[in-house]
Amino acid sequence: MDVGFAPGGSSSAFDANPRSEEENARGGNRKLSTAPNLLLSSFALMSNGTQHTGPRVPLPRSREEHGRGGKLLTETILVLRRLQANAGALTNLEVLEFLRARGATSDPMGCLGAVAPSECKVTLPRPKSRHLTVLVTVSWFWCGQVFDYLVNTAACNQTRGAIDEFVKRCEKFKLAKAEKFNIINLRPSNQALIDPIIEYCEKRLTKDEARGIDEVQELVDLVLEVLPPPPAKPDEEMQDLEETPTEKPMEEN
Amino acid sequence: MFCLSLIEHNLPLPPHLLNRPLLDAIKEELERLFLDKVISNLGLCISIYDIRTIEGGFVFPGDGSSTYKVVFRLLMFRPYVGEILCGKLKASDANGLHLSLGFFDDIKVPAHLLPHKSRMGEDGIWIWEHECGDLPMDLDEEVHFRVTKIIYPPIPVEQDANASPFSPMEITGEIYGDGLGLLSWWAD
Numbered sequence: 376m377d378v379g380f381a382p383g384g385s386s387s388a389f390d391a392n393p394r395s396e397e398e399n400a401r402g403g404n405r406k407l408s409t410a411p412n413l414l415l416s417s418f419a420l421m422s423n424g425t426q427h428t429g430p431r432v433p434l435p436r437s438r439e440e441h442g443r444g445g446k447l448l449t450e451t452i453l454v455l456r457r458l459q460a461n462a463g464a465l466t467n468l469e470v471l472e473f474l475r476a477r478g479a480t481s482d483p484m485g486c487l488g489a490v491a492p493s494e495c496k497v498t499l500p501r502p503k504s505r506h507l508t509v510l511v512t513v514s515w516f517w518c519g520q521v522f523d524y525l526v527n528t529a530a531c532n533q534t535r536g537a538i539d540e541f542v543k544r545c546e547k548f549k550l551a552k553a554e555k556f557n558i559i560n561l562r563p564s565n566q567a568l569i570d571p572i573i574e575y576c577e578k579r580l581t582k583d584e585a586r587g588i589d590e591v592q593e594l595v596d597l598v599l600e601v602l603p604p605p606p607a608k609p610d611e612e613m614q615d616l617e618e619t620p621t622e623k624p625m626e627e628n
Numbered sequence: 629m630f631c632l633s634l635i636e637h638n639l640p641l642p643p644h645l646l647n648r649p650l651l652d653a654i655k656e657e658l659e660r661l662f663l664d665k666v667i668s669n670l671g672l673c674i675s676i677y678d679i680r681t682i683e684g685g686f687v688f689p690g691d692g693s694s695t696y697k698v699v700f701r702l703l704m705f706r707p708y709v710g711e712i713l714c715g716k717l718k719a720s721d722a723n724g725l726h727l728s729l730g731f732f733d734d735i736k737v738p739a740h741l742l743p744h745k746s747r748m749g750e751d752g753i754w755i756w757e758h759e760c761g762d763l764p765m766d767l768d769e770e771v772h773f774r775v776t777k778i779i780y781p782p783i784p785v786e787q788d789a790n791a792s793p794f795s796p797m798e799i800t801g802e803i804y805g806d807g808l809g810l811l812s813w814w815a816d
Contacts, residue, residue, distance in 0.1 A: 459634035460670060462701055470630045470703065473677070520731040521674055521705075528714065557712055560629060561772075563807070567814040571774055571807040572712050 464552075467530035467560045468538065474522045529562035529605040541601045548580060548594055558594075562602050566591050569598070629713065632677055632701045633670050637661075638684075640693040654682060654698055662702060666796035668780045671706030672732060705732060707775045707799065714811070715801075717769050720752055727771055727801065734795040737773060741802035743809060756809070763813060770811040773801035 465473075525531070538559055545555065554573055563569040569591060570576050580590035639661075645653040655676060662673045680699040687694045707713060715727035715735055724742065727735040739746075745757040749764065756763040765771075777800040784794060803809040 455635050455637040455667075457633065457670065458636050458699065462632040462634040464631045465703070467629065470674070473675070473703070477675070524730040553708060553711070561712060561714065565814065567807045568772070569807070571772070571805050574710070 464556060466538065466556060467525050467528055468533045468535070471522070471525045471530050474519060474525070527606065528560070529602065530560065531606050532603040533559070534603075537601055537603060541597065544597055544601065545594065548590060558598060559602065562598060562605060563595070564599060564604075566595055569595055629705065629707050629711065630674065631671075631704055631706055633667075633704050634680070634699065634701050636697065636699045638695055639698050640691070640695045643692040646694070650682070651679065654679065654696060658698065658700060666780065667702075667704070668796075670702075671704040671778075672797060673702050674705050674731075675703040677701040677703045707778070709775055709777065711775045712772055712808070713775060713801070714770055714772050717765060717767050717771050717810075720754055720765060720767065722748060722752075725754065725765065725771070725803075727773060732797075732799075734797060735773070735799045735801055737801045737803055741776065741800075741804050743804055763810070765810060771803065772808050772811060772814075773803045774805070774808060776800050776802050 541559065542555060545558075550558070550573065557572045558569070561568070561572065563572065573579065576591065580594065582589050582591055637658075639654065639657055641653055641657055645657065648656075658676050658679075662676065664673065666672050678701050680701065681697075682699075683697040685694050685696055713729070715729045717725055718728040718733065719726040722739070723736075724739045725737040726733075727737065729735065739748075739754075742754060743756045746754050746765075747757060749755050753767070754765045756765065779798050779800070780796060781794075781798065783796075787794065807814055
């Protein structure tokens with residue numbers, strides 16, 4: 376599915392070896408020589424079917440000029456074709472399992488070697504230099520931040536069986552797929568927390584005290600019953616108590 | 629929050645990777661290109677999910693690298709508008725709140741999307757004036773917010789020396805409504 380994109384690459388249009396910045400600036404509105412307007416974008420960087428630019432433009436600047444403490448910056452123009460923007464949504468559990476299968480762990484040292492900078496550090500250090508880079512690659516190892524985030528959510532204890540059961544049993548509430556996803560990811564434990572997830576909650580889920588029907592509460596009960604609770608966060612007071620016994624011997628010495 | 633995107637890309641494989649098994653080399657090159665990067669309108673790339681097809685392997689004249697047409701799926705972080713997410717309150721100023729998901733920091737809740745009757749305290753902490761009492765929005769608290777907008781601002785050509793760093797993907801959230809805001813407000 377070509378989404379109004381750059382012309383599909385015939386070999387002549389695909390310049391894999393750019394000679395100069397000016398050469399690469401043809402076919403677009405970008406002025407590479409003055410300001411590198413680089414964007415990793417799924418939309419065409421050029422207009423009206425003119426030639427592609429090359430896949431990579433090495434810019435003649437030193438690393439130190441716009442690096443921060445020796446971080447490696449690469450400036451790249453990429454032309455990619457977006458076949459399907461949304462090829463399927465994933466629950467947090469599926470992402471967590473995927474990252475686990477790739478070797479991400481919550482142990483900082485265990486991350487080295489098994490997992491490439493892939494699942495690791497995802498934050499982008501953003502240089503303030505005038506010659507901007509959107510695409511900043513940080514090529515050092517870091518513990519998986521996405522993994523860390525997910526491990527502290529309800530997805531940590533979930534199983535596929537629980538999710539399947541929840542989906543089957545919440546059929547009668549006629550929830551949208553996105554709402555089911557949101558409930559599975561968030562695991563709301565009371566009515567107040569479920570309220571923002573479901574659009575037009577009052578109209579869709581009946582709440583009739585006279586007849587004793589409270590569908591919202593039924594949904595909450597279903598969530599509490601089927602989906603396991605998120606991992607308990609360590610109580611801060613407990614942590615302090617644990618720390619002081621170990622500190623005392625140190626101070627005595 | 630996460631979804632897959634199917635991408636086709638003409639990938640030049642640099643010569644120093646030619647001695648590696650093809651799949652590994654292509655995967656490494658794709659990771660180098662796409663990981664931790666924001667693709668406009670697709671979101672933040674978390675990982676290469678799988679590689680569907682690899683075609684080609686042509687070497688263009690004057691070039692040492694062979695070029696493959698690779699079709700693969702990327703695991704993207706792209707919340708939909710209206711999704712409820714849980715983040716941590718990182719900073720708070722006159723403009724509103726700044727939230728963070730650990731791996732993604734550019735989440736803003738502007739002042740007009742805070743709960744009704746919120747005011748800014750002296751120490752920069754926003755306070756919700758509720759009938760039950762004042763509820764401060766302290767830092768490092770878990771916050772449920774609804775995504776109202778995701779924008780991918782274009783790269784500025786010129787930037788002031790002391791401007792804030794450019795963020796390629798910004799999420800605007802709101803905590804106006806029942807069940808939103810600090811988790812401690814609504815928890816059992």
